[in-house]
Amino acid sequence: MIARRIRRAVSNFGFALAILALISPAILFFLWMLSLSLKTEVDNMAFPPVFIPNTITFDNFIDVFRKNDFVRYGINSIIVSFSATGIALLLGVPAGFGIAKSKATRSAALIMIARVTPGLSYLIPLFLIFQWLELTGTLTPLVITHVVITLPIVVWVMIGFFEGLPAELEEAALVDGATIWQAFRYVALPLARPGITVATILAFIFSWNNFIFGVVLAGRTTRTLPVAIYNVLTFEQVSWGPLAAAALIVTAPVLVLTLLMQKEIVAGLTAGGVKGG
């Protein structure tokens, strides 16, 4: 009896260690990132490294905003990600409904090809087209290319959700004389609200994180945040504190969103295996 209890305690302890081993790489990494961003330059360049800051300073964060036009890059990021997500929702939610209801397998396969295609392969033709249209240097090319990421995510998540909805409700509406549009607008759409939330969050995050489109298409004034921090590295040379602070500023919105919306994010990612780029 006691032997069994001991064995169970040992196995539980082993399991706790396994979980700790699984999550510690993430915890240690983000703690180190935070530590770098809160330390003075002296502490950051010290060897052996200083783990817990001797003095906590916010100078690095102030530096990021003073030396660079980070506010503008932030606004660029917000405009691009919100527009690309909005456009994707506007087009993708009805499309997901149409594909789910008409069981149009082939169009679903097309979406899948968009998931497989490397981002660079869109960039060469679109880069040339934008040059000919003289759109480079504005945010328009960025918004358009980000739709390449957001639209497949939205369509994919929405197909899954509309397929999961019971067909009886809409059929009842149709029998009562509603048009298909009304059945969509007043029956299916309100029911699919959780799906729309999932699609919005995922599309927004993957648009926010995107780097490859911005690094090619953005000019000096149209950089998004990921492009901007990359340029901080290359042009200002290694000054660790401000760099870590900038990295934290860029990724903080996404991390906070992940913490707040973890259930939706997990549901969406599990069902779709989506990832942009």
Place this chain on the structure above:
Amino acid sequence: MSLSLTVTRAVASRRARTRNYARNYWPFVIPAGIVVAAIIVLPWAFTLFMSVHEWRIGSDLEFVGLANYRHMLTDERFLWSIVRTLYFTVLATLLPMVLGIAAAVCFHRRFPLRGLARTIFIMPMMATPVAVALVWTMMFHPQLGVLNYLLTSAGLPPFAWSYSAATVIPTLVMVETWQWTPLVMLIVLGGLASLPEEPYEAARLDGASAWQMFRHISLPLVWPHIIVALVIRAIDAIKAFDTIFVISNGGPGTASETMNIYLYLQAFSYYNMGYASAIVVVFFVLILMVSLVLFSVRQKSA
């Protein structure tokens, strides 16, 4: 997941054909269809067109037939980039698969604070890849980096990380594994969660061990999910760009120059748009081949 869903959808659509309302729904799809055609299909056609042309900024478009494709066969830098891509892809697929499956088994069990632990575990894949890559770069610094400090204080020799040709790809694989193991975990966890309880109860009555239950019940049943995770991971590994671009930028020398990085250089550093387009076509064919091979594996085992 996407591919497997497509297959089940194909089956479902055959069944539903008897009462087909399909035509009524096309107006819902058309706007998205037009946009997809404009920003996804049109660029593809354009890439094919460009791949048989020579074009540099400031000069005219010139038809060169298959010259771009023939050039690839003799372009050693390109051929090496394929080798490196495969090397990177094999490692950056297998490691996250093994760890991801193990993690899924752990997270499938109920324990206190499971939700929080799972959220922390998926943080690396949600965080902005460029931001993460920059912090890794600081950690890899040979003299001042925290990783070499930890190694030397544990009595181990320092490691060159991304600063030496021999170690750069394993280092990038480590970052990729850290970042994308969570996606494998989530897909496999989704599979485990959908399994029925009965086989386990029966096995427990027969006195099966935890490992036996995993090996003979869980593994065969979640196999389709594992294959889907494998395909997604392999494709993402072939396409890996942000991490490599920021941490090593293909270097030192060309030691970590994968196809995607080489493609980027040809297109946007040397502005060889024709040649780069031809590489895109080959790259895409490679990706399709890998997905097809992995799926035939699935067909055979299922």
